[in-house]
Amino acid sequence: MLLGKVIGTLVACEVYEGLQGVPLLVVQPLTKSQTSKGEPIICADSTSMAGPEELVYYEGGREAAMALRETFVPVDHTIVGIVDQVHLPDQAGGQ
């Protein structure tokens, strides 16, 4: 899983079978110190509770579909949790 920040929402009027009602969000992938890294991606949201500006963690690959109610659907990234806090004790310096 990686950290990401929700930067937008996406509405699709027609989606593949099984994806009806699944929230789709635009997510900017982040490094562990929460700086942007790479291009934004579109994630399904298994929590149904994430919104813009929120810090989330998402899973990719096969597990992305498994996180949804319908588990055999064409998605490649899914938000599996909303972050309250990231504890990185050594961030300030030292090893």
Next chain:
Amino acid sequence: MFIGQVAGEIVSTINHPDYDNRRLLVIDRLDLEGSPTGGYLIAVAAVDAGVGQKVLVVDEGTGARQILGNAQAPIRSVVVGVIDSVDLSRG
């Protein structure tokens, strides 16, 4: 599997139900010499590991689900060991 070092922890209350009561660790990827490669990932802790410790991480779904005893869990990365040492024989 790969070698990593625990950099920290993630606190989360709203999550997928299969992640309930699981510790999430931020893991820096290490090379064989033990220096960070720059990459990281978030993994579920199946063993008790603390910040700074070198750990063994499985990054494969079926093995991860077997370890956690939940065949449906959407979990791929799991910390499965704390590393004491890595010995390399190089000619």
